[in-house]
Structures are given as C-alpha cells and as structure tokens.
Amino acid sequence: MIPAAFDYVRPASLEEACHVLATSGEEAKVLAGGQSLLPLLRLRLAYPSVLVDLGRLPDLHGVQDRGDHVFIGALTTHDEVMRSPVIREHVPLVALATATVADPAVRHRGTFGGSLAHADPAGDLPAVALALDCVFVTRMTGGQREIPAADFFVDYLESALEAGEVLVGVKVPKLGAGWGFHYEKFHRTAQAWAVVGVAAAVRTEGGAIAEARIGLTNMGSTPVRAPAVEAALRGAPSAAPNGNGSSNGAHDPVRDACGEAADDTSPPADLHATSDYRRHLARVLTYRAVRAASA
Amino acid sequence: MTEQIDAGMVARRIAESDRLGSPDPSREIGRARRRKEDARLITGRTLWTDDIQLPGMLYVAFLRSPMAHARIARVDTSAARTQPGVVAVYSGRDFAGEQGNLPCAWPVSEDIVIPDHPPMAVEEVRYVGEAVACVVATDRYKAADALEAIEVDYEPLEPVLDMTEALAEGSPKVHEAGNRAFTWKFSGGDVEAAFRDAPVLIERTYVQQRLIPTAMEPRAVVATTDGTAFTLYSSTQIPHVLRVMLALTTGIPEHLLRVVAPDVGGGFGSKLQVTAEEVLCLLLTRRIGKPVKWTESRSEGNLTAHHGRDQLQRIALAAERDGRIRGMRADLLADMGAYLMLVTPGIPILGAFMYNGIYKMDAYDFTCTGVFTTKMPTDAYRGAGRPEATFAIERAVDELAHELGMDPVELRRRNWITHQEFPYTTIAGLTYDSGNYEAATDRALALFGYDKLRAEQADRRDRRDPVQLGIGVSTYTEMCGLAPSRVLGSLSYGAGGWEHAAVRLLPTGKVEVVTGTSPHGQGHETAWSQIAADAMGVPFEDVSVLHGDTTVAPRGMDTYGSRSLVIGGVAVLQACEKVKEKARKLAAHMLEASPEDIEFSGGTFTVRGTSAGKTIQELALAAFAAHDLPEGFEPRLDAEVTFDPQNFSFPHGTHLCAVEVDTETGLTKIRSYVAVDDVGTVVNPLIVEGQVHGGIAQGIGQALFEEAVHDAEGNLLTTTMTDYLIPSAADLPEFVTDRTETPATSNVLGAKGVGEAGTIAATPAVVNAVVDALRPYGVRDVRMPCSPERIWRAIGESGGAAAGWAGPTESEGGER
Numbered sequence A: 001m002i003p004a005a006f007d008y009v010r011p012a013s014l015e016e017a018c019h020v021l022a023t024s025g026e027e028a029k030v031l032a033g034g035q036s037l038l039p040l041l042r043l044r045l046a047y048p049s050v051l052v053d054l055g056r057l058p059d060l061h062g063v064q065d066r067g068d069h070v071f072i073g074a075l076t077t078h079d080e081v082m083r084s085p086v087i088r089e090h091v092p093l094v095a096l097a098t099a100t101v102a103d104p105a106v107r108h109r110g111t112f113g114g115s116l117a118h119a120d121p122a123g124d125l126p127a128v129a130l131a132l133d134c135v136f137v138t139r140m141t142g143g144q145r146e147i148p149a150a151d152f153f154v155d156y157l158e159s160a161l162e163a164g165e166v167l168v169g170v171k172v173p174k175l176g177a178g179w180g181f182h183y184e185k186f187h188r189t190a191q192a193w194a195v196v197g198v199a200a201a202v203r204t205e206g207g208a209i210a211e212a213r214i215g216l217t218n219m220g221s222t223p224v225r226a227p228a229v230e231a232a233l234r235g236a237p238s239a240a241p242n243g244n245g246s247s248n249g250a251h252d253p254v255r256d257a258c259g260e261a262a263d264d265t266s267p268p269a270d271l272h273a274t275s276d277y278r279r280h281l282a283r284v285l286t287y288r289a290v291r292a293a294s295a
Numbered sequence B: 001m002t003e004q005i006d007a008g009m010v011a012r013r014i015a016e017s018d019r020l021g022s023p024d025p026s027r028e029i030g031r032a033r034r035r036k037e038d039a040r041l042i043t044g045r046t047l048w049t050d051d052i053q054l055p056g057m058l059y060v061a062f063l064r065s066p067m068a069h070a071r072i073a074r075v076d077t078s079a080a081r082t083q084p085g086v087v088a089v090y091s092g093r094d095f096a097g098e099q100g101n102l103p104c105a106w107p108v109s110e111d112i113v114i115p116d117h118p119p120m121a122v123e124e125v126r127y128v129g130e131a132v133a134c135v136v137a138t139d140r141y142k143a144a145d146a147l148e149a150i151e152v153d154y155e156p157l158e159p160v161l162d163m164t165e166a167l168a169e170g171s172p173k174v175h176e177a178g179n180r181a182f183t184w185k186f187s188g189g190d191v192e193a194a195f196r197d198a199p200v201l202i203e204r205t206y207v208q209q210r211l212i213p214t215a216m217e218p219r220a221v222v223a224t225t226d227g228t229a230f231t232l233y234s235s236t237q238i239p240h241v242l243r244v245m246l247a248l249t250t251g252i253p254e255h256l257l258r259v260v261a262p263d264v265g266g267g268f269g270s271k272l273q274v275t276a277e278e279v280l281c282l283l284l285t286r287r288i289g290k291p292v293k294w295t296e297s298r299s300e301g302n303l304t305a306h307h308g309r310d311q312l313q314r315i316a317l318a319a320e321r322d323g324r325i326r327g328m329r330a331d332l333l334a335d336m337g338a339y340l341m342l343v344t345p346g347i348p349i350l351g352a353f354m355y356n357g358i359y360k361m362d363a364y365d366f367t368c369t370g371v372f373t374t375k376m377p378t379d380a381y382r383g384a385g386r387p388e389a390t391f392a393i394e395r396a397v398d399e400l401a402h403e404l405g406m407d408p409v410e411l412r413r414r415n416w417i418t419h420q421e422f423p424y425t426t427i428a429g430l431t432y433d434s435g436n437y438e439a440a441t442d443r444a445l446a447l448f449g450y451d452k453l454r455a456e457q458a459d460r461r462d463r464r465d466p467v468q469l470g471i472g473v474s475t476y477t478e479m480c481g482l483a484p485s486r487v488l489g490s491l492s493y494g495a496g497g498w499e500h501a502a503v504r505l506l507p508t509g510k511v512e513v514v515t516g517t518s519p520h521g522q523g524h525e526t527a528w529s530q531i532a533a534d535a536m537g538v539p540f541e542d543v544s545v546l547h548g549d550t551t552v553a554p555r556g557m558d559t560y561g562s563r564s565l566v567i568g569g570v571a572v573l574q575a576c577e578k579v580k581e582k583a584r585k586l587a588a589h590m591l592e593a594s595p596e597d598i599e600f601s602g603g604t605f606t607v608r609g610t611s612a613g614k615t616i617q618e619l620a621l622a623a624f625a626a627h628d629l630p631e632g633f634e635p636r637l638d639a640e641v642t643f644d645p646q647n648f649s650f651p652h653g654t655h656l657c658a659v660e661v662d663t664e665t666g667l668t669k670i671r672s673y674v675a676v677d678d679v680g681t682v683v684n685p686l687i688v689e690g691q692v693h694g695g696i697a698q699g700i701g702q703a704l705f706e707e708a709v710h711d712a713e714g715n716l717l718t719t720t721m722t723d724y725l726i727p728s729a730a731d732l733p734e735f736v737t738d739r740t741e742t743p744a745t746s747n748v749l750g751a752k753g754v755g756e757a758g759t760i761a762a763t764p765a766v767v768n769a770v771v772d773a774l775r776p777y778g779v780r781d782v783r784m785p786c787s788p789e790r791i792w793r794a795i796g797e798s799g800g801a802a803a804g805w806a807g808p809t810e811s812e813g814g815e816r
C-alpha cells in the first residue's frame, strides 16, 4: 500500500495542464478525485512518473443548463451531482445512478469525469452515459474534440482519451416529456461495486412503451447497450399484467423482451459472480429497471 | 457555527450523559456508562503503535512469497542493498542461526507434528505471503522500493489446497512428516448404541469457510533497544504472553524485555499471536542497534495476519421419532494452514465440548484431524472453535425438526436442559453452572413475533411469492472465560488461565487499578472502574485503569476467549476487597474500635452504632503520612490478587432471524433480528450491548458475506476489501436485543463472558433462516457465505427456477 515515487504538479489553468501532459509523455497521469487512481498507485499496479492534479481548474467544475442538454464539468463531485437541482430535474438518471456509487466519503472526492475517464465497466456512470447518448468534451494542446458515448469506452479501463487529452465535461441530452428513468444496481454490500447494473430510460405513450434505452453495467469489458431489448420493448404494454411484476403465469411481453438483455454480452467472471449468473441478473434486473422506469 | 471537537469536549459530553438515567445511583455496577476511553480513541488523541516515533527510527518491509509452495533456490539482495536509503537487507538465511521457530503453545495430542516455523523462510516457502527477505531503510517508501530489487529464484513445488486431497495417498506433502498434524478424539456415552437402530438419522457435511479477521487497526510493531534492554511495542492482544514467548524464542532475557500494547484497534483473535514480524523486528533492532518499525498494509494483513475457521464438519444426529436426540457424532477436518502457530491446533478442540450445545443426549463422539495445507496458518478468530460447533448442532437440529415435521423451537424444548436441572454435567463432560433456556427463548419469541412471522411465511409460500420469508433459530451456549488453569493443563495448553489485578489507593484517595487483561476495544477501563468504584466507595471518576505494558502491569494472561471480566474483572473486585480489609484495620485503629465493630458503606468506615467514621480518602492520606499506624501495619493501602476460576462461564441465549430471500436474484435481506442473551450479572449494559451488536455483525458476516478465496495455485484472491466483503452498518438490520439474567455461580460477580456470544449465535440463526426460506424448493443447505449466486444455484439445482426466469445452465457450474 505504498506507491512508488512520482512527481506532482497542480496546474493553474487548463492550457497549462494540457501543456504539462503533452510534454511529460505517456507516463503522466491526470489526477481528479483520486478514488480510482490512488488505489492503483498504492497497490503498485500503476507507476506514473507525474500526477497532474486538475483540482484547481475552475472551468472543469460545475453544472450548467444549456437548453437542450445539461453540461456537467468533469471535476464535479458525485456528491455535487446528486444534489444538483438542474441534474435532478432534467437528467435524473444521472442523479439516481450517482446516488448508488460507493459511500458518502468516496462521493465527496470522486468526480463525474473521473468515473467516466476511468472507463471501468463496473462503474455505475458509464452505462448511464451510454444509455443517454452523452457527448464527451475534451481538450488537448492545440485542440479540442467531442466524442460520442458510443465511441468513448474502448476496452476494460481504456477510453478514447489519448495521452495528453483532458476530459473537460460531458453533455447530457435532456430527453423531454414522457420519459421515465431508473438505475437498478445489484451489489453484495451497500458500498460495493455493481455485480450488474441496469440503466433504463423509457418513454411511454398511450399505455405502451414507445422508446427505451438500456445501458448495462459490468456485462462486458466496456459498458454496453442492450439493443435487442430496446427493439423488443417497442410497443409493449407499459402496465404489468398482474400489478406486482411477478410471473404467476400471466404472459408479459415486457418480461419476454427483457429476457434478451444478456444477448451478445460477454460478462466477466469474478469472486462475486460467474458470467452465467451475471447473464441471469441482467435479465431480471433489466425487467425491474424497465418496470420501475415506466411506472 | 461548528464547535471545535476535541477529546476533552467529547469526554465531558460522555460524562454529562452518564449522569442521566442511572437505575440505582448508589451503584456503579449495572449502570450504562459510556466508555471513558472512547473520547481519546475516537478523536485520535491516543498513540497507536504506528504513531510511535523514536529517534533514528528505521522502517522494515518484508518481501513475501508469491508462491504457495516452492523451494528457495537463491535470494540475491545485492542490488537492493545499494538502493538509496537502504540500511540493510536480509534473507531468511541471514537469520537462520538466530531466528529460531515461531512457537506453538498448544500441542493438543501425543501424535502431533509441530514443524519448524522460521519467521523468515530459509529453504522452502509454504504459503503465499510467507516472508522470505526484509529491507530496513530510512523511510517506508524506500523500504518498499528496495523490495522490488531483491531477486529470488523459486523452484515450484505442488501446492496442497484441499484438506481431503491432502490426506489422500500420494498427495504432495506440505512437510516431510506428511499432511496430518494430529488426530484428537473424545467420546462420551455409548455412541454405537445410540446410533444402532436409531429411528431418525441426520447426516450432514458443513463447510466452515476460511475467514479473515479484519481488525480495524492493522498490525504494527516497533522494536527498540538501549544496547542492553529491549522494548517491543505491538498492536497485540497479548503483551504478557508475548513477552514470555519472545524471551523463550529470541534468548533476550525476560527481565530485559518490555512489551507494550498501546491502544489497540481491535483484534478478534488475530492479534493473539506471536508473529514473524514481532520476532524479526526484535532481532533487527538487536542486530542494527536502532529502533525499527513495521506496519502492515491491509492487503499484507489479509495475506499474513492469521486466518480463522476453515473446517469441514461431518455431523450425524441419531434421534427418536418424538424428537429426542439420542446421540451425536462430529468428525472434523481442520485446516491448520502451513504451520502450527500459537494456538492453531487448539482451536477446533475448544469446540469439541460444545457440539452437544444446550441439549441432553446419551452419547457423543468427536474426532478432529488437523491438516496441513499450503495456506496461511489458521488460529483464533472470535469464538474460536465454538462458533463452528454451535453452527453444526444448531443447523443439524433444524434439519432434524424439518425431517420430523416439527417446529424447530419445539424440538429444542424437548431436548434442552431445563432450568431446574442446573448445574448440569453434559455428555461432553462440562458442568454448566447456571442458565434458563426457557426464559430466554420465550422472551425472544415474544419480541420477534414468531407466530405472526410463521403465518406470513405460510402465506408467501402459498402465493409462491418470489420473495420468500425464512425464520432461523439459534439457541446457543458456549464455554468461555478461559479458563481454569487445571483444565487448560489437562488439554495440554502451554499456560494457565488465571488473571491478575492490583489496586492502589493513592494518597489523595484516588484509585489506580492495574490489570493483566489487555483491552483492544472492549472497554475495560470503564467496566473495571465501575467495579472498583462500587467496591471502594469512591466516585467512578476517581478510578484509573492501567494495562498493556509489562512494566506497568507486570503480570497477566491478557484478553481473548471472553475471559477478561469473568477472570480479570473478578480479580479487580477481590483486590479491592483486600485493600478494604487493610483500610478497615487502619480505621479501627484511628477510631479506637475493634475491626469487628467497623462497618463499611459508601466509602466510609464507621463504628457500629455511632456516627464516628473515617472516609476511605482520609485513610489513604493517613496511610501515606504513616504517622500513626497500627502495630505492624505497612504504610500503604494496596493489594494484589491472582484469580484462577474453578470453571468456565456459560453464557447462553436465543437468537431469531427473519430473512427475505429474493428467489429471482438469490439476494438475502435480513428483515428482523432478535437476540436475547443471558450473560449473567451485567456490569455495564451499554458495553454488553456493543459486544452483542458487533458480535452479531461478525456472525452475519460469516453467514452471508465473508470468505477467504484461493485460486488453484494457492494465491489468496481476497486481498482487498473490495473482494473480502464485510458487512457495514448499512447492510445490517436494527438488532432487537434483550437479556435474561441468570447469575454465574463460578465467580463472585455472577458475570458470564459476552465477547464472543453474538458471533457464536448469529451464524446458524442466519443460515437456518436462509435454508428455511428455501425449503419449498427442496433446498436443505447453502454453503457459507450464502451469496446470492449460491442461493440462485441452490434453487436452480432443486429444479425450482424462480418465477419464470431460467435457472443456472449446465455450461458453467463453478462453485462460487
């Protein structure tokens, strides 16, 4: 639990941060809340030569209502996200999922941007960003770009960010009227990571599901969408056949649709669950998430 | 405005709150005092071992084996030695002549094999994490860096990971002498007869998974010497035992070795040990001549602080159709790990006398085989042997009830010792001095709302509710308060079980209590103060308790096995009485009366029938001044007592647990939990409550969450708290607790140990509840921890895939 030696810089501006990163090469690492990076350092699973602490960069903080979307600065902490009236009103799924992240201590330090940049498929926010089709806004020396969520998560702990590229913030589209949301997280202890999580956004119209977006946490080396479920849900009646959602014989098209949640996934196997069990959970939890979102 | 929080403020708040709501203001015993030590503990105004800084201090880091079993072909420390800040680098070979073996103080049987156990491996490593080399450097970062420059060549040997395979013909050997450490047997009554033609037979195999004790404070050691004498500070439960053992193993003369346990942040048995790190830090300071410090990381602790449980239990019950138990067999394999540490082999034996639980039976037979594997050694962990036994009997009794179609509480009633039958000598040979199982059970059933919950359970079963309700019962007792020295001796334990106390009345009338117990979270300073305050008639605030330093408290047997109050606390009381007897003589002299005419009440000695009196404070000053003392009276008011009890103490109780099992996901939620414990006379109800809560939490941890997992090569996979799950407050229900009080007859306080009771009781209560919820699916056991996946698989394997979702497929069975 003792990290190897590293240098530490705390730039005063985004330009300076990008410059430091550009000049220190592959070995430099951005430090945000440190809740994922420091454990890696302490276990000596990462040996960065320089930590570039973004903590003092004002442009990366805060939440803005920008009309058709909400912009969440990368350094906004989980706790700020949970409490933001703008987020709760316009993109509530983000607040719902964030409230399930770790515990209050971690949520006061860990950041929205750090959670996404870390690209951990077990993290709760990547699946949400994917389901909501968020757009990632980045900066590097001499440039900036916008990366759609569908392209952002490349592999296990690997994002589309290149060396020297800083995540500035994320545009979260507002979905408008008729949408309901739910994040269903299955974990062993209150503070634990998701064994499987399901982010659901569902639009109902005239007693039927008109549109659904499903993002899955920890069902592969990246967060994934469940396109088969999304397609199969279209047109399904939004009310459960017998109220409580338990089977008891009655045919339930939503249940059938959610049975496809694990299709084309390759979930990991670890101490907490086999892949097979994760597939099962994905189906059950997707059903619960969709039911809750369309209630 | 936020108030500045400091230890003084917290202490004042605690003292203020204590003045409220005392049951009997004239008595300290029985009062729910908040703990006087907590202010400094929770504000950090204390010195934990890792906080100790000494001039010229150096830091130690250990290189640990990455292999479960290998021959050490070569250790090259030369590159590490040239690293900046490195003072010394040693391999096991460099200490081979000096380091000796870590001690095993409990050779349980004649046939026991006690292998050599060098603190640093020399020839062979036998578990992942075993120390092979160490670095001493000017700071801990440089020490950790230099570890990476040590080269070790290992010649891999076969790991030995499964106890049954380890005993099979042709298994690779952990030690030359083989993988069987010992076989220990006990038999009472005619077991053959009890099982012959038994109308009902229950045979089950239970797995006590390996657990990691996970004390909040990691282990830490500081060792220093002035060239002649040595001081070892350690986050230990056993400074006194440690001092004797270190003197014996290192050759440092006992009188030149001081061991200090500063405030210690929990142990649960894991700090009841003589560790490689303690021995090596002492040897390093001897060799280098400077103070050294080592503090483990959490991962290092998970690997190398000894583990707990890890037994395979084959259990058989023979019974009549009316439910009367005729006899029991328990046949155990107990995983010792790679070596026998301080009391490793004794742990399963501590359970041997408890498999019969609170029940009467004609015959009982116990066999335990200790097995070596290439894993971290096991040793004491909260309950030590008794949770395993209690689990087995309480699970088996539930199985018997199910087999007979009988309510599990009713079955227990038919078999337990009734309150009129105490003292009762059990089939295992122990004499339970007191108890009232009926009272505790009736109280628990009422608090729990047993009948209502059973009705709801039936309803959910009828409705085929995807969330099923299960009810678990655990009526436990345990033997604790370790223990009569005579009994420990008969079990080949290497030491006695007495405890020591000294009480000193200071010139100003304040009282110093010196105790040989070594609290590490139990609140002895508060409870001992309450005992002394009552006995001496002084205010609670006027008592201080000294402990944990072999110079300050030279005699003691330390803290484990729920022994501190029932032995150490009793010693405090007896020492107070001795001081009072001396004071009575002095009072008689000063009041010009005969000692027989002197009465003591509320801190004042008076002459019977008069108002003439002397307070204990006046007597303290008079003894100090020594101007006018009775003939032959030594000018001091103090006394020492060493108390050795005649029997163990037998707390008991009834725990009831209701769980909701989501059959679609396998997730268990504890809906309600009721614990009614009988721990005899209670000195401080708040401390008892704390012990019960923490104990239940740990018992639930074993039932639902915790497991040390190794891969096929013998690597421990649960080295972080992301992987080794322990429940937090957020995962636990509100516990409903209550007590019945049947005083112990084995000590003058009437107290029984409470440190382990909750842990012992809770695990079977929870697992019984889980299995009870799953009975409609034909499930009769779920291996611990009852993880959601295991429960899901158990339902699936019984063909009862829940509520329309597919069950587990054949493709990926894998035990999880």
Ligand SMILES: Cc1cc2nc3c(=O)[nH]c(=O)nc-3n(C[C@H](O)[C@H](O)[C@H](O)COP(=O)(O)OP(=O)(O)OC[C@H]3O[C@@H](n4cnc5c(N)ncnc54)[C@H](O)[C@@H]3O)c2cc1C
Pocket: A029, A030, A031, A032, A033, A034, A035, A036, A037, A038, A054, A074, A075, A100, A101, A102, A103, A106, A109, A110, A111, A112, A113, A114, A115, A116, A117, A118, A122, A123, A124, A125, A161, A165, A166, A167, A168, A191, A192, A193, A194
């Ligand atoms: C005990 C514990 C429990 C947790 N449980 C959960 C949980 O249940 N669910 C969950 O989702 N998460 C959980 N987390 C992780 C937590 O959410 C972290 O806060 C988050 O993953 C990382 O955010 P951070 O700000 O701490 O990033 P850091 O640790 O500082 O950085 C993480 C990675 O992202 C990179 N990075 C960070 N910010 C930027 C940026 N602006 N631009 C480019 N790269 C950047 C860093 O270089 C690093 O590689 C847990 C963490 C802990 C310690």
